[in-house]
Amino acid sequence: MLAGKIMAEAAMQEGRYVTWLPAYGPEVRGGTAFCMVIISDSEIGSPYIGEADTLIILNGLSFQKFKCRVKKNGLIIANSSFDLEDDPQNARVLRYPFTDLALKQGNIKVANMIALGSYLGQKGTVATKTIFETIRRMAPAGKKELIKINKQAFMQGLRLA
Amino acid sequence: MINNLKRVLMTGNEAIAEGAIQAGCGFYAGYPITPQNELIAYMAAHLADSGGVFIQAESELAAINMVFGASACGVRAMTSSSSPGISLKQEGISYIAGAQLPAVIVNVMRGGPGLGNIWPSQADYFQATRGGGHGDYRSIVLAPSTVQECYECMPLAFSLADQYRMPAIILSDGMLGQMMEPVLMRSHKPLAISHKPKWALGNSKGRSPNVAKSFYLREGDLEKVNLLLQKKYKTIEAKEQRYQGQYLDDAKVVLVAYGTMARIIKSITHKLRGQGKKVGLLRPITLWPFPVQAFERLALGKMAKKFLVVEMSAGQMLEDVKLVINGRSAVGFLGRLGGGMPSEEEIIKNITSLL
Incomplete structure (x- = not known):
């Protein structure tokens, strides 16, 4: 959810049209969650995504649930720290151990930033500079120490690509 | 007045709350329900900073009646909820309409009937446009379609409610409420609330007391009040219609949706x-x-031959379209129910079959 928000916010700063749609059902009370982000040069109709250009998947259950929801020849970036089912056909799948990498960085919560970095390393949808500005702006007051580790995690992801 | 424009990524629910605060909302009472919780949460966090009063009421009924009271005192007052909660508020809305008081009510619609589900729906159209509560009354109903419009419709809702002294309803839905989109925002300074209205309750020293009521027992009195309301509604019907048209000049199929x-x-x-x-x-x-x-212009014009109404309901706005078209053109319908939404493919298929 946060990785999606950062990407949407950064794309907005770069003057693009964006929508961000969260899972707001029982998911938010435990279990898996997801969000759908659309970045476009023209006005966006539905914020709902049937088949995505790219899926960033951080756990095994979500991989099972969403792996078929990618366009033909689309990209899936998956967290191999969890057991994942077989890759779907017709999609390019990149597997990285985001959770293990985050633990090595000293904070399991930055797995999403590493994943976001690896995605932008592949796609370059928004500039790293804008992502850094967004992370800085979104960090809650009094928790500015989080900026550094999130940036570090993002950079590590970027280098994976 | 527009200065310091900035773009902020926010949900439709938050945009409504921010729009209300900037419109000079002085009182909010509400009770939580998904999918409108971001609205009440935003009000809880920010309304007091702007000099307003926020109350998390003990129930939806309490909330709407608090709004009734605040409005009677001349304060810009609002409440919000989602479908089942809005049903609970209907008695209060009818009383507010009867007492001729302004109020803004936000409905972030979800699937029904009953407790239904939490997914987006448009099945409360009848409830909003036909009254919902008892008696011959109307509410002004505004339907934003982007998060930007969620923000912008609030000053309009408050000013229309004030101008005509009646309830104004914002009909949003779970999708619009939950999604984030950039909002171009004006300065954070709320609009100055004008002087207390002449009809408001308060210290009546030097004038005859004002009364806010919807109870008229003397023979003929209630009919007079009703005729006054109907006259007001006629004025609104003549002056306050709003719509957006796109490619209407040469359209063979006109899609109707909100x-x-x-x-x-x-x-x-x-x-x-x-x-x-x-x-x-x-x-x-x-x-x-x-x-x-x-619609009249289109029906009288040469080009528009067919209409297709698309809703997340069993066909509620459809009835209003049919009433105005009155058999002069074909009116088709596509809808999904109970929190479902017609897919792009489904819609295109339906349009193509009409072309």
């Missing part, structure tokens, strides 16, 4: 126009008064 459905139709219309297909969009912004003038 809110979330309209934004989806809008992008489909662009796409089909790119393929040379003559489709257009008529998006009612005021659901009451229904923009009949726009």
Whole structure:
């Protein structure tokens, strides 16, 4: 959810049209969650995504649930720290151990930033500079120490690509 | 007055709350329910900073009656909820309409009937546009279709409610409430609230006391009040119709949709126009008064031959379209129920069959 928000916010700063749609059902009370982000040069109709250009998947259950929801020849970036089912056909799948990498960085919560970095390393949808500005702006007051580790995690992801 | 414009990524629910605060909302009472919780949460966090009063009420009934009281005292007052909670508020809305007081009520619609589910729906159209509570009354109903419009419709809702002294309803839905989009925002300074209205309750020293009531026992009195209300509604029907048209001049098929459905139709219309297909969009912004003038023009014009109404309901706005078209053109319908939403493919298939 946060990785999606950062990407949407950064794309907005770069003057693009964006929508961000969260899972707001029982998911938010435990279990898996997801969000759908659309970045476009023209006005966006539905914020709902049937088949995505790219899926960033951080756990095994979500991989099972969403792996078929990618366009033909689309990209899936998956967290191999969890057991994942077989890759779907017709999609390019990149597997990285985001959770293990985050633990090595000293904070399991930055797995999403590493994943976001690896995605932008592949796609370059928004500039790293804008992502850094967004992370800085979104960090809650009094928790500015989080900026550094999130940036570090993002950079590590970027280098994976 | 517009200075310091900035873009902020926010949900439709938050945009409504921020729009209300900037419109000078002085009182909010509400009770939590998904999918409108971001609205009440935003009000809890920010309304007091702007000098307003926030109350998390013990129930929806309490909330709407607190709004009744605050409004009677001349304060810009609002409440919000989602479908089941809005049903609970109907008695209060009818009383507010009867007492001729302004109030803004936000309904972030979810699937029904009953407790239903938490997914987006447009099945409360009848409830909003036909009254919902008892008695011969109307509410002004506005339907935003983007998060930007969620923000912008609030000052309009408050000023229309004030001008006509009646309830104004914002009909949003779970999708619009939950999604984030950039909002171009004006300065954070709320509008200055004008002097206390002449009809408001308060210290009546030097004038005859004001009364806010909807109870008239003397023979003939209630009919007089009703005739006054009807006269007011006629004025509103003549003056306050709002809609957005797109590609209407040469459209062979006119799609009719509001809110979330309209934004989806809008992008489909662009796409089909790119393929040379003559489709257009008529998006009612005021659901009451229904923009009949726009439909009249199309019905009298030469080009528009067919209408297709698309809703997340079993066909509620459809009835208003049929009433105005009155058999002069074919009116088709596409809808999904109980939190479902027509897919792009489904919509295009239906349009193509009409072309």
